[in-house]
Amino acid sequence: MNRRTAIRNCFFVTAGVALIPSCMQNNDGGKPSQVYNKIPITAKHELMMAELADTIIPGGETPGAKEVDAHLFSLVMVNDCFSPDEQQQFLKGMDEFEALCKQSFSKNFAALNETQRKSILEKVVTMSSDKNNAAVQFYQKSKGLILQGFTNSKYYMTKVRVYEMVPGRFHGCVPVKSVKA
Amino acid sequence: MGNNIQNTTFDAIVIGSGISGGWAAKEFCDKGLKTLVLERGRDVKHLKDYPTTNMNPWEFQHRGQLPYDLTKENPVISKCYAFKEDATHFFVKDKEHEYVQEKPFDWIRGYQVGGKSIMWARQTQRWSQYDFEGPARDGFAVDWPIRYNDIAPWYSYVEKFAGISGNKDGLDILPDGEFLPADELNCVENHFKDHVADKYNDRHVIYGRCAHLTQPTELHLQQGRGQCQKRNLCQRGCPFGGYFNSNSSTLPWAEKTGNLTLRPHSVVHSIIYDEAKGKATGVKVIDAETKEEIEFFAPVIFVNAAAYNTNLILLNSISKRFPQGLGNDSGLLGKYVAFHNYRAKVSAKFNGLSESTTDGRRPTGAYMPRFRNVKKQETDFLRGYAIGVYAGRGSYTDTSGVGSTLKESLLAEPNHGSWNISAGMMGETIPKITNTVSLDPVKKDEWGIPQLKISIEYDDNDEKMIKDFFAEMTTMFTEAGYTDIKTADSKQAPGLDIHEMGGVRMGNDPTTSLLNKWHQLHSCPNVFVTDGACMTSTSTQNPSLTYMAFTARAVDYAVDQLKKGELKA
Numbered sequence: 001m002n003r004r005t006a007i008r009n010c011f012f013v014t015a016g017v018a019l020i021p022s023c024m025q026n027n028d029g030g031k032p033s034q035v036y037n038k039i040p041i042t043a044k045h046e047l048m049m050a051e052l053a054d055t056i057i058p059g060g061e062t063p064g065a066k067e068v069d070a071h072l073f074s075l076v077m078v079n080d081c082f083s084p085d086e087q088q089q090f091l092k093g094m095d096e097f098e099a100l101c102k103q104s105f106s107k108n109f110a111a112l113n114e115t116q117r118k119s120i121l122e123k124v125v126t127m128s129s130d131k132n133n134a135a136v137q138f139y140q141k142s143k144g145l146i147l148q149g150f151t152n153s154k155y156y157m158t159k160v161r162v163y164e165m166v167p168g169r170f171h172g173c174v175p176v177k178s179v180k181a
Numbered sequence: 182m183g184n185n186i187q188n189t190t191f192d193a194i195v196i197g198s199g200i201s202g203g204w205a206a207k208e209f210c211d212k213g214l215k216t217l218v219l220e221r222g223r224d225v226k227h228l229k230d231y232p233t234t235n236m237n238p239w240e241f242q243h244r245g246q247l248p249y250d251l252t253k254e255n256p257v258i259s260k261c262y263a264f265k266e267d268a269t270h271f272f273v274k275d276k277e278h279e280y281v282q283e284k285p286f287d288w289i290r291g292y293q294v295g296g297k298s299i300m301w302a303r304q305t306q307r308w309s310q311y312d313f314e315g316p317a318r319d320g321f322a323v324d325w326p327i328r329y330n331d332i333a334p335w336y337s338y339v340e341k342f343a344g345i346s347g348n349k350d351g352l353d354i355l356p357d358g359e360f361l362p363a364d365e366l367n368c369v370e371n372h373f374k375d376h377v378a379d380k381y382n383d384r385h386v387i388y389g390r391c392a393h394l395t396q397p398t399e400l401h402l403q404q405g406r407g408q409c410q411k412r413n414l415c416q417r418g419c420p421f422g423g424y425f426n427s428n429s430s431t432l433p434w435a436e437k438t439g440n441l442t443l444r445p446h447s448v449v450h451s452i453i454y455d456e457a458k459g460k461a462t463g464v465k466v467i468d469a470e471t472k473e474e475i476e477f478f479a480p481v482i483f484v485n486a487a488a489y490n491t492n493l494i495l496l497n498s499i500s501k502r503f504p505q506g507l508g509n510d511s512g513l514l515g516k517y518v519a520f521h522n523y524r525a526k527v528s529a530k531f532n533g534l535s536e537s538t539t540d541g542r543r544p545t546g547a548y549m550p551r552f553r554n555v556k557k558q559e560t561d562f563l564r565g566y567a568i569g570v571y572a573g574r575g576s577y578t579d580t581s582g583v584g585s586t587l588k589e590s591l592l593a594e595p596n597h598g599s600w601n602i603s604a605g606m607m608g609e610t611i612p613k614i615t616n617t618v619s620l621d622p623v624k625k626d627e628w629g630i631p632q633l634k635i636s637i638e639y640d641d642n643d644e645k646m647i648k649d650f651f652a653e654m655t656t657m658f659t660e661a662g663y664t665d666i667k668t669a670d671s672k673q674a675p676g677l678d679i680h681e682m683g684g685v686r687m688g689n690d691p692t693t694s695l696l697n698k699w700h701q702l703h704s705c706p707n708v709f710v711t712d713g714a715c716m717t718s719t720s721t722q723n724p725s726l727t728y729m730a731f732t733a734r735a736v737d738y739a740v741d742q743l744k745k746g747e748l749k750a
Contacts, residue, residue: 055583055584056583056584056587057584057587057588057591058584058585058588060585062592064588073244076242076243077243077246080242080243080248080249080250081243081246081247081248081249082249083249083253118583118584121583143583147580147591148244150591151591152238152239152244153239154237154239156591157237157238157239160591160592161595163237163238164541165235165237165412165414166410166411166412167410167411167412167541167542168410168411168541169411169540169541170364170365170411170539170540170541170542170543171365171539171540171541172364172365172366172367172368172370172371172539172543173365173367173368173371173537173538173539174537174538174539174540175536175537175538176535176536176537176538176597178540179538179540
């Protein structure tokens with residue numbers, strides 16, 4: 001992950017908290033970057049999702065999930081497309097996931113270094129036989145959403161696997177080698 | 182077009198602007214009649230009112246998915262395969278227009294200029310002699326008052342204008358038409374076709390016929406339409422006019438004649454029957470926005486409101502002469518309604534042809550015309566089913582890892598999966614007197630019109646047909662060497678096929694039918710019905726092409742009768 005970006009984001013959020021306390025109302029995690037009308041998402045949650053996205057699909061030479069805002073897409077999906085039960089489960093899982101980080105390293109996920117983050121994800125994967133574990137569910141849902149956000153981003157669909165809006169052709173039987181899948 | 186129409190008298194009134202209403206408008210206007218088209222919904226202009234047509238996938242906030250609240254508030258329409266983030270604006274939401282489900286029925290509607298022709302599936306197979314002869318041979322419903330030969334020239338007529346792609350397959354069960362070139366079957370569909378041809382004399386796998394301009398003719402270019410670019414985003418409305426809908430084709434054509442008056446936001450309350458003259462004289466409309474009541478008059482009225490709404494309008498057209506609804510001397514109006522059975526699907530995998538795949542997209546796939554009970558009765562159920570067959574090869578990416586491993590996998594070329602093939606049943610259902618639509622005695626809509634009460638269900642014949650389809654399809658897939666064969670019965674309610682038909686059926690005998698062979702109400706001959714409501718039986722084909730042909734034929738007859746003074750105002 002890009003450490004400098006992470007630090008900058010941390011700083012930005014911290015500054016935000018310091019500057020606009022009146023906007024926080026009931027949440028003490030800072031004002032989020034977009035409106036969530038159904039789930040109490042704060043800037044802190046957004047940061048956590050951004051860092052989770054960056055850990056799952058890191059940036060670098062080419063954009064990763066965080067650079068294409070897959071974390072924000074994920075939270076929009078939770079807000080708009082999840083049922084109330086699924087939302088509660090997601091939020092509960094998010095808390096438990098953070099608790100796991102605190103338990104292991106006495107820090108939030110966003111504050112962990114790369115090695116620590118990976119070890120958390122590995123730990124969650126080892127717990128994945130426990131289907132009812134909220135942290136596991138949160139991680140699995142989040143990974144799915146982050147993958148969806150990344151692979152459906154403008155970057156991915158114009159630079160990696162190019163979406164053709166107007167193919168203008170159909171060939172029913174061509175050698176596999178001649179086309180991109 | 183504004184809704185402040187000064188003139189209230191026209192040469193013809195067409196109720197509805199969907200696939201059949203658009204055709205009625207075009208034909209009347211072409212023949213020089215001043216024509217009023219009444220549409221209950223808003224106007225949708227070709228190109229201008231297709232807001233999502235050029236949007237990229239990433240420009241949709243939910244990447245095509247529907248928000249939870251929308252699906253929760255709209256349990257019926259959310260079941261429709263085309264009700265996705267790019268086309269929700271073309272479908273009626275559940276709460277906007279309520280109806281009474283005496284038995285579960287998913288009523289999928291599009292209330293706007295162009296109706297459902299904007300989002301239809303565009304499959305256009307002709308009926309054959311065996312379809313029209315069905316009820317008489319098998320002793321259900323009533324005999325159709327027409328035969329294939331009556332309608333064949335009109336199929337040709339509408340096919341040339343609409344633009345239908347297909348192959349000349351030379352099958353008497355699915356007659357050839359006026360075709361533009363067809364797209365290709367893919368490797369596995371051809372593989373299946375060859376296996377079926379080897380094994381069965383009476384079963385055929387062909388390329389489905391569909392309303393796409395694979396090679397536009399002068400007539401299509403005159404409509405301002407161009408070649409299909411194989412986007413497969415048709416439900417949004419096509420920026421090329423590559424598929425047929427009322428908005429890009431029949432309606433602008435009618436408008437160019439100068440004879441068309443199109444009035445959106447016009448909810449038809451009823452047809453006005455003049456007791457003294459002994460005929461219908463016009464239509465009572467309620468403006469959807471102002472709730473103002475307005476009457477329009479014409480010597481001839483075409484009802485093309487979409488099958489069940491056509492029933493509703495006629496049932497609500499009460500007069501001293503017709504206390505049970507217009508033309509309803511037989512008491513059968515709203516009865517013998519039917520649909521297509523789309524519940525059953527069989528899918529399989531094919532591990533062969535692993536060196537081949539497809540490139541680009543196409544608007545349809547393979548089609549198997551009905552092979553059960555065609556020439557004679559041979560099973561323990563009546564009639565049969567057509568089958569839509571699609572094969573495709575997906576790709577997959579390993580997403581099990583995280584970090585750089587996952588990213589490398591996502592950036593690498595994906596892997597080709599094995600071929601999948603699926604077959605969807607399109608079953609004929611038998612119209613029954615117990616399957617009905619009627620006016621709810623209590624519930625009314627926003628415009629004071631009774632709500633429609635729908636009472637339709639599957640029967641034993643449908644269940645037997647599904648069993649037969651599962652068995653036959655499993656056998657055919659097994660013979661072709663496919664594996665992992667799975668049968669699935671969606672148990673979906675009637676309606677989701679979006680092929681509702683009947684209730685104002687055609688027939689020779691006024692005591693057992695509503696319409697004569699020219700689509701006129703037996704007892705009120707200046708009112709014509711040429712949408713799905715006129716269907717005596719359903720057969721297996723996607724019905725829209727047949728409605729188009731019926732409409733063009735009936736308008737031709739109506740204008741002829743007007744000229745002869747038979748249908749005077």
